[in-house]
Amino acid sequence: MRRLALLVLVSGLFAPAVVWAVIETYQFSSPDLEARYHTLSQELRCPKCQNQNIADSNAPIARDLRVVLYEQLETGASDEEILAYMVARYGEFVRYRPGVDRNTLFLWAAPALLLVAGAGLVVRQARRGGKRAEPLSATEQEEISRLLREQNG
Amino acid sequence: MRLKRFAPLLGFVLLAGLLYKGLSIDPTALPAARVGQPFPSFTQLELTSGREITEQSLSPGPALVNVWATWCYSCRLEHPYLLALAARGVPIFGLNYKDDSVKAREWLLQLGDPYRLNVADEQGLVGLDLGVYGAPETYVIGADGHIKHRHVGILDEGVFDRDFVKYFPDMGVSGSVGAAAGDS
Numbered sequence: 001m002r003r004l005a006l007l008v009l010v011s012g013l014f015a016p017a018v019v020w021a022v023i024e025t026y027q028f029s030s031p032d033l034e035a036r037y038h039t040l041s042q043e044l045r046c047p048k049c050q051n052q053n054i055a056d057s058n059a060p061i062a063r064d065l066r067v068v069l070y071e072q073l074e075t076g077a078s079d080e081e082i083l084a085y086m087v088a089r090y091g092e093f094v095r096y097r098p099g100v101d102r103n104t105l106f107l108w109a110a111p112a113l114l115l116v117a118g119a120g121l122v123v124r125q126a127r128r129g130g131k132r133a134e135p136l137s138a139t140e141q142e143e144i145s146r147l148l149r150e151q152n153g
Numbered sequence: 154m155r156l157k158r159f160a161p162l163l164g165f166v167l168l169a170g171l172l173y174k175g176l177s178i179d180p181t182a183l184p185a186a187r188v189g190q191p192f193p194s195f196t197q198l199e200l201t202s203g204r205e206i207t208e209q210s211l212s213p214g215p216a217l218v219n220v221w222a223t224w225c226y227s228c229r230l231e232h233p234y235l236l237a238l239a240a241r242g243v244p245i246f247g248l249n250y251k252d253d254s255v256k257a258r259e260w261l262l263q264l265g266d267p268y269r270l271n272v273a274d275e276q277g278l279v280g281l282d283l284g285v286y287g288a289p290e291t292y293v294i295g296a297d298g299h300i301k302h303r304h305v306g307i308l309d310e311g312v313f314d315r316d317f318v319k320y321f322p323d324m325g326v327s328g329s330v331g332a333a334a335g336d337s
Contacts, residue, residue, distance in 0.1 A: 047286035061286045089284040091184035
């Protein structure tokens with residue numbers, strides 16, 4: 001118990017530093033822009049630390065991209081324009097929700113394909129299962145009764 | 154019916170093959186969005202002379218554009234090889250990326266200056282337009298001012314021989330670059 005308390009205390013010492021590091025204050029001229037900022041910064045991938053979006057990342061490049069994002073939002077750029085700007089520089093890679101093209105077609109289609117394949121399997125299995133369920137023979141029935149009796153008795 | 158028995162094995166082999174291929178793919182390699190395009194336009198100060206330069210100043214190609222900074226440890230490791238390349242006559246332009254210009258000038262004085270000129274990109278704006286996400290990075294720009302190739306990480310002899318030498322046909326056998334590095 002004491003050890004647990006210590007652990008909580010110690011982790012408490014480090015946690016705030018990590019959390020505060022990515023909090024920046026931007027003054028948005030409207031709540032709508034702020035909402036778009038949060039959506040876009042979570043949808044843009046940090047080029048340096050590849051499994052984080054730019055909202056979560058502390059990398060200098062992520063900070064730069066957040067500034068660019070903020071400035072572009074304030075100058076009235078549309079979401080499409082901002083994404084096009086990022087993609088022109090860092091490639092389709094920076095989008096966590098990439099556009100549908102030749103490279104990403106499979107990615108987009110995969111859930112539907114898997115669903116269809118899965119449904120097909122289930123249907124086939126169900127049909128085959130239905131045929132297979134034959135009534136038990138008299139000896140089998142007897143055996144089951146015996147086993148059940150043994151277990152209960 | 155016979156074939157069906159081997160379906161799991163087939164699935165396993167396919168998956169294993171796919172994953173094995175995945176092992177040899179570098180996950181940090183990014184598609185270079187700017188390759189094939191003209192070098193992004195800019196107007197910045199030159200690091201040592203302080204005069205205004207633009208993308209037109211990065212010519213004639215083919216030439217290297219090396220993204221570096223004094224805060225970048227790998228750049229220090231890379232530096233001697235850049236000096237050797239410059240000594241061999243490969244034109245190298247520097248992009249001093251998000252750096253303190255005073256420190257950068259000191260670095261060039263102390264370690265030697267392989268660059269024809271240096272773009273003082275203190276804010277990282279040129280780097281942003283170029284799609285730079287760290288240092289060092291090295292680009293090849295062709296005689297037409299277009300970006301031909303991008304390399305992320307330290308440029309050394311192995312990388313140069315593999316990916317860069319074809320853009321510099323006049324340089325002759327590149328093996329001697331290493332020899333030049335050894336001499337200096």
